[in-house]
Amino acid sequence: MNGVVLVHGLYHDPLHFDLVVAELRAGGVDVVVPELHRGSLQADTEAVQAAVDAMGEPPLVVGHSYGGSVITGLTGVGHLVYLAAFVPAEGESAARLGGSTPLLASAVVRDGDGRTHVDAAAAVDVFYGDAPRERALWAASLLRPQKPGCGRGVPVRQAWRSTPSTYIVCSQDRAIDPEVQRDMSRRCSSTLTWNTGHSPFISEPGRVAAALRGLLSPRAGRRPETDDG
Template sequence: MTVIVLVHGGFLDAAGWAPVTRLLLDAGHDVRVPAVPNRSLVGDALHVRGFVERLRAPVLLVGHAYGGAVVTVAGVADNVVGLVYVAAFALQEGESMGQLQGAFPDADLAANLVYEPFVLADGTYGTDVSVSIDAFPAVVAAGVDPAVVGVLAVAQRPLSALAFSEVASREAWSSRPAWGLVAAADRAVHPDVQRFGYARAGVVRTVEVAGAPHLVMHRDPHAVVDLITEALHHVAPERPSA
């Protein structure tokens, strides 16, 4: 059976996929949601690729936001059969998230980021980036249950600033089919960044979810699941086990 691996982005942990994970499990799919360190694109891609390869099964790799950059690189693992981008950065080889975003107007996220130092293993400092707790609901999660958003806002998994500047060493979409979902009201990753990346990647199909915020998997989990299911049927036309 093909395994669906959901890769979270910056500012969230694996629990950020919870509504989609629940729906996929209820439908009988084999799902994994690894925790990503969010320390660097190079390191995070290696981490996810190793996780995928240890599954020893065909994998449909799904990335949200920064997770899209991660799966673009990690998706060259031999057992990855397809990619799904959800409000994500679909980078090309040699490109960083900062470069791709820089070609388009800034999303509201840019003015609402918080920077904090953290200590690296060698004693030097890196920089953690998170979203202002006060701005999180409007910028990242408009339309999502306020009780849920309040928890997500104070439980952020920061993203290292290094991840914005490191370039993709590979582009898995060049050799694997991909699908893309645009969160049309995204104020964190500009929708045009999503559209451009998906078009350049030659995705099989792009779905636009009207009014969807960055956390589209919380406001519109069924739309996300529908696209993942479509991709799964394309790469592995099999019935999930009940």
């Protein structure tokens, strides 16, 4: 593997990965960040599949939060990384797996057109509470409204059954219950536990980039990152 595809979650934007992208590209890694918000899990998955197919050889693919549902439906991937993400089995959706915290639920606002958005002030604590304040405010300003239904989409396949996978549990997550993450992590080949909030690509982008570089070029018998847990 010599390429990385980063897949963002609901309400998020490709720009949220900018700090990680900069670190990876500085090290010569080819990185692609497809845009979701295409109206359904199927449409989001197709957009990411096109990015994967264009990489030339099977890339490492990272899915954050809802992005886990997206990457679960892919083919032609070298390694899957679930970052505080959903890992659906047959017939399961992100909504069915659950795990959203009351704090996240209270931050989601319904718009008049049927879409929802996350209150930017609340998002600073829910998504980015462990990040430097100015960086958290920047990240919250990038959040986008979300059409209904994506979280109820069911992947057409379960790539984690046949593809090497790593789950990163974010033990201080205020958006998705860490215990639910630990349950889902058992479906993956290996698990790391980080003492971070929901979005380490904002709070600790260097750590995320280092972990991905380790998975791209692992040393025999060595994990890519020290496990906090």
